[in-house]
Amino acid sequence: MKINDTVFGELEYEYGWSRYTTIEFCGKEAEVALMIKGEEDGKFDEEQYIAYNSLMQKWEQIQYSILQPILNYYKQTRHELGYDIDHNENYPEIETTDQILEMINLVGIVVPYGDIYDERDIGITFDCTWDIENGLGLRLLNEQVNEVGYQDVAI
Template identity: 50%
Template sequence: MINSVFGELTYEYGWNGKTTIDWYGEMINVDLVVSGEEDEEIDSLQCESYEKFKLAWSDIKDSILERVLSYYINLRNELGYGDDSNENYPAISNIDEIKNIITLDSIVVPLSGVYDGRSIALAFHCEWDAENGLGIILVNEEIHDIGYQDIAF
């Protein structure tokens, strides 16, 4: 199917496609997943969520990195690494360092009504936990939740 907002999509447990996004001066390809059923239309709130996200992206990506940095530092402390050296959880103190150890893999547009408002989920690969990754939920273009990648799906 070709959608006016999302472009070309194929159905496999949701509508799947590809998109490009600016990652600090580099255009990267990421998976695009629009939640829904094959026999149902993509609804207007999903379209609006994605359009507003794209418009706000340049303004919100730094705040995302700041929250990821805070999340990482807290996680590192919870795991007991604190000031200790750890190969998998190195000491990181700024957003440039965190930016270098995460990679945006997917943009997910959840079903309407799952969250109160426009929602987008981001799934990242992260070097400190390749198995669980990193997930961020945005509601109305603001960070609502951050955790393992499975929250994005």
């Protein structure tokens, strides 16, 4: 089933609404899945539209502001796994957001149901070199990083 939503564009339903789109991320084009939580009737919460529009309006700033929390998460995970002491080629020592940018690929933007949080809620998913199986996910509340973890954090 397909619909053409005035805000989200042409969406296809398969266990949720989605479409592929291209977005710029830190100077590179990224092919991402835009996933909108919703029922088969194709009706979305007003909060979903507000959260998505706000993300798109502020994307220029947001895309760079999320790099430091990702770097912090990476360093913390690397330390917890002991790879700051015992070498692991999947977890090299890195210090800069430019280095973390080389290790991640933006793959998805998730617009959850609008009634879970009071804030504008968006999930962002990445593939990453250090954890191919679980990937990387961010939850943004009011365009600020609230949580960083595996991809399921964002879904």
